[in-house]
Amino acid sequence: MKKYSGFSLFKHSLSHHENWQAAWRSPQPKKEYDVIIVGGGGHGLATAYYLAKVHGITNVAVLEKGYLGGGNTARNTTIVRSNYLWDEASKLYDHSLDLWKDLSQDLNYNVMFSQRGVLNLGHNLQDMRDIERRVNANRLNGIDGVVLNTAEVKEIVPIINDSQDIRYPVLGASWQATGGVARHDAVAWGFARGADSFGVDLIQQCEVLDIVTEEGAVVGVKTNQGFIGAKKVACVTAGNSGVMAAMVGLRLPIESRPLQALVSEPIKPIIDTVVMSNAVHAYVSQSDKGDLVIGAGTDSYNGYGQRGSFNIVEHTMSAICELFPMFSRVRMNRAWGGIVDTCPDACPIISKTSVKGLFFNCGWGTGGFKATPGSGNVFAHTLAHDEAHPLAAPFSIDRFSTGHLIDEHGAAGVAH
Amino acid sequence: MHHIYCPYCEEMREEEEYSYTGEAHIERPKDPAAISDEAWADYIFFRSNPRGIHHEMWYHAAGCRRYFNATRDTQSYKVHETYKMGEMPTITAATVAANQVAKGDAS
Ligand SMILES: Cc1cc2nc3c(=O)[nH]c(=O)nc-3n(C[C@H](O)[C@H](O)[C@H](O)COP(=O)(O)OP(=O)(O)OC[C@H]3O[C@@H](n4cnc5c(N)ncnc54)[C@H](O)[C@@H]3O)c2cc1C
Ligand SMILES: [Zn+2]
Numbered sequence: 001m002k003k004y005s006g007f008s009l010f011k012h013s014l015s016h017h018e019n020w021q022a023a024w025r026s027p028q029p030k031k032e033y034d035v036i037i038v039g040g041g042g043h044g045l046a047t048a049y050y051l052a053k054v055h056g057i058t059n060v061a062v063l064e065k066g067y068l069g070g071g072n073t074a075r076n077t078t079i080v081r082s083n084y085l086w087d088e089a090s091k092l093y094d095h096s097l098d099l100w101k102d103l104s105q106d107l108n109y110n111v112m113f114s115q116r117g118v119l120n121l122g123h124n125l126q127d128m129r130d131i132e133r134r135v136n137a138n139r140l141n142g143i144d145g146v147v148l149n150t151a152e153v154k155e156i157v158p159i160i161n162d163s164q165d166i167r168y169p170v171l172g173a174s175w176q177a178t179g180g181v182a183r184h185d186a187v188a189w190g191f192a193r194g195a196d197s198f199g200v201d202l203i204q205q206c207e208v209l210d211i212v213t214e215e216g217a218v219v220g221v222k223t224n225q226g227f228i229g230a231k232k233v234a235c236v237t238a239g240n241s242g243v244m245a246a247m248v249g250l251r252l253p254i255e256s257r258p259l260q261a262l263v264s265e266p267i268k269p270i271i272d273t274v275v276m277s278n279a280v281h282a283y284v285s286q287s288d289k290g291d292l293v294i295g296a297g298t299d300s301y302n303g304y305g306q307r308g309s310f311n312i313v314e315h316t317m318s319a320i321c322e323l324f325p326m327f328s329r330v331r332m333n334r335a336w337g338g339i340v341d342t343c344p345d346a347c348p349i350i351s352k353t354s355v356k357g358l359f360f361n362c363g364w365g366t367g368g369f370k371a372t373p374g375s376g377n378v379f380a381h382t383l384a385h386d387e388a389h390p391l392a393a394p395f396s397i398d399r400f401s402t403g404h405l406i407d408e409h410g411a412a413g414v415a416h
Numbered sequence: 417m418h419h420i421y422c423p424y425c426e427e428m429r430e431e432e433e434y435s436y437t438g439e440a441h442i443e444r445p446k447d448p449a450a451i452s453d454e455a456w457a458d459y460i461f462f463r464s465n466p467r468g469i470h471h472e473m474w475y476h477a478a479g480c481r482r483y484f485n486a487t488r489d490t491q492s493y494k495v496h497e498t499y500k501m502g503e504m505p506t507i508t509a510a511t512v513a514a515n516q517v518a519k520g521d522a523s
Pocket of ligand 1: 365
């Protein structure tokens with residue numbers, strides 16, 4: 001892999017940027033791999049990267065039915081934070097936040113990680129009590145956080161409506177200064193380029209149609225490009241995970257639903273942090289291009305069509321316009337949906353299954369982008385050692401029968 | 417936005433009058449204490465979550481306030497039928513597959 005640097009940028013400018021090395025190869029699939037990762041989103045690519053880099057396992061293929069990062073990775077609103085309530089979740093997300101800090105250097109790829117801070121608004125007394133409880137829990141876990149009142153929120157976001165006689169007045173917020181946003185595509189591409197440089201085969205337009213087992217153990221997958229063998233298969237397929245599980249007769253505690261986001265026309269810099277509100281299902285930040293990036297809630301019903309209901313977007317926009325009256329005159333450019341894999345306790349499943357050699361990393365639902373490096377890191381360990389990474393262990397699928405759920409619903413401010 | 421036919425009101429109404437309440441035809445185990453933790457977990461948490469034909473419950477919250485069932489395609493979002501509680505669907509993944517074979521549409 002040729003390194004990117006200021007010097008290489010200068011050198012390539014002399015040849016009109018026409019001679020850059022391709023960021024990754026497009027190989028033909030081999031007959032057999034040590035590990036097959038199904039799903040070339042951020043989590044699958046990060047898993048491949050850390051498998052190769054940390055564990056020296058490089059005979060790996062990532063099979064992606066569409067194009068790399070074209071799933072939820074490229075559809076999300078890119079909020080990164082770690083202020084979750086419960087110990088298990090906050091440790092996992094904070095491990096990820098630690099990796100984010102050096103990710104651009106580690107990958108030699110600018111993922112544009114920007115720690116611009118994240119506000120989770122409270123609109124009533126109960127919201128504020130929950131926020132105080134969560135911030136206290138965060139601080140005990142070494143995660144930065146403070147509780148702000150209305151005036152302090154206004155200081156950080158001068159354009160917010162601080163009037164107290166609106167439907168959802170801003171009573172305060174939690175503030176995680178180390179949270180922020182990153183460039184979603186760059187995260188997928190950076191991990192892809194890194195994994196490829198260690199010899200991992202990234203195979204696009206390759207849909208897994210069936211998982212083949214013999215005597216209760218995985219032997220490979222059937223794809224639209226033929227059979228590919230492997231004794232370990234890891235499904236990192238987000239919203240499609242239920243379909244993958246059904247291939248071997250398993251069920252998951254997951255339901256797939258559309259979650260929507262939209263962006264406005266580009267405007268001058270107006271908001272330099274991330275504002276989220278759980279109660280009104282709206283959150284907003286501004287991209288470096290200048291578009292407002294706005295996220296909505298999930299549809300109430302199961303769905304696989306990558307679009308959501310109009311009434312959901314309408315609710316979100318009315319909340320955004322109440323919080324930021326000046327946005328009422330901004331035009332929205334595009335809206336889209338992604339299929340999120342929602343779990344009953346709003347926490348992921350990072351786990352072996354009852355089928356030998358078959359692993360799942362899914363259930364990240366509406367909030368897994370922030371976990372991309374951490375998820376790949378602990379899942380790679382789990383695959384390499386055939387045993388859960390200590391941070392991943394509480395997220396085993398067994399928790400649904402032991403009763404040890406990690407209930408982050410509502411507790412985590414907002415689900416993204 | 418869906419328009420859904422309430423089998424009790426016998427009218428098409430807008431999606432926002434209803435609440436979705438999850439997969440249908442899940443039977444509560446007769447003797448919970450007698451079954452394994454895994455079987456109980458399966459009842460409480462595990463779902464079939466298919467891409468395609470799905471039988472699900474809806475609640476007519478802003479209408480008659482009764483629960484009913486619907487057969488809906490989770491890919492095309494087409495609502496194939498709605499039917500009262502206690503009734504069984506006439507359209508299932510199997511009947512749809514059989515229909516496609518009959519029409520020579522194997523895609
Ligand atoms: C609108 C929206 C906003 C969001 N906002 C945030 C946010 O602000 N912060 C945050 O942390 N998270 C957010 N999320 C959640 C986040 O996007 C996801 O949790 C995360 O990106 C999941 O990454 P992934 O790699 O697991 O999944 P994906 O990126 O979806 O990758 C899964 C891949 O698997 C492939 N695949 C599926 N089936 C097969 C098959 N049979 N064969 C081959 N390939 C297959 C798919 O094509 C896909 O590319 C949001 C999600 C959405 C939709
Ligand atoms: Zn009715």
